[in-house]
């Protein structure tokens with residue numbers, strides 16, 4: 393039986409990934425921070441290992457050694473770019489250094505057991521910062537502009553170094569991927585939850601930051617599918633995972649209001665400068681040709697469908 397270890401198992405992607413792996417009959421272990429255990433639901437059947445990615449390296453490595461997984465998915469860490477500006481040190485540790493710890497633990501575990509430990513790292517389009525060209529691909533210069541991007545860049549480079557040493561280690565440069573499980577700290581869910589509240593008469597306006605930022609928003613379970621394909625692909629590598637389509641935050645707002653049946657919505661949107669970030673990539677859009685060709689991956693949900701699913705999943709009035 394395949395054994396998988398997932399960090400960040402209680403997050404959006406972790407939840408979808410754990411459910412998928414369990415459904416396939418994989419034995420799934422999750423590395424979960426103590427404080428996350430009380431919060432969201434822990435999927436039935438997940439073997440929980442209480443451990444903080446930001447804690448002592450020896451504790452994290454001990455879990456990897458004990459589980460001795462065939463597949464190690466590193467999805468844990470500070471998930472929000474916005475939060476990374478408030479906590480740059482924590483972000484560097486859990487999104488950056490922890491990947492090095494896991495890669496080292498994977499290497500020593502496979503040396504001990506003689507069985508490979510394949511690693512998939514969830515990197516991010518934020519590693520490209522303000523790219524000069526769009527769309528970005530695996531050859532785009534890595535030049536982050538946020539603490540989040542810098543930490544993910546460290547993890548991405550660490551994967552490349554491990555691979556050069558012979559490890560089966562893959563880094564997926566994931567563009568924004570959303571679902572009804574996104575917390576409202578992300579702009580998509582903030583928009584869909586507030587628009588639903590406005591439609592139901594529970595709120596009277598939405599306050600946002602940069603409306604002109606353009607993002608390549610995909611459907612989270614599709615990105616989880618890329619992770620599974622990547623780990624099971626014979627050769628490891630770096631892959632951009634994206635839809636290839638960019639939309640502004642304003643487009644998302646318009647689509648959400650339209651789906652909720654609210655007309656004349658422009659007057660309901662206020663911009664607060666406090667929500668505009670110190671540095672914010674204006675256009676992130678990815679070219680996933682390599683993932684399409686080598687992994688046989690393709691997104692299944694487009695922009696309009698994504699917005700519709702998220703709006704429809706909000707609390708009814």
Ligand code: GDP
Pocket residue numbers: 472473474568577578579580582599600601602603605606607641667668669672673
């Ligand atoms: P990110 O791309 O991983 O940082 O995902 P977010 O959903 O947090 O942000 C996406 C884009 O929306 C960024 O360019 C933000 O600057 C922009 N944005 C505009 N208003 C808001 C807001 O109120 N909250 C958040 N989180 N982002 C906003």
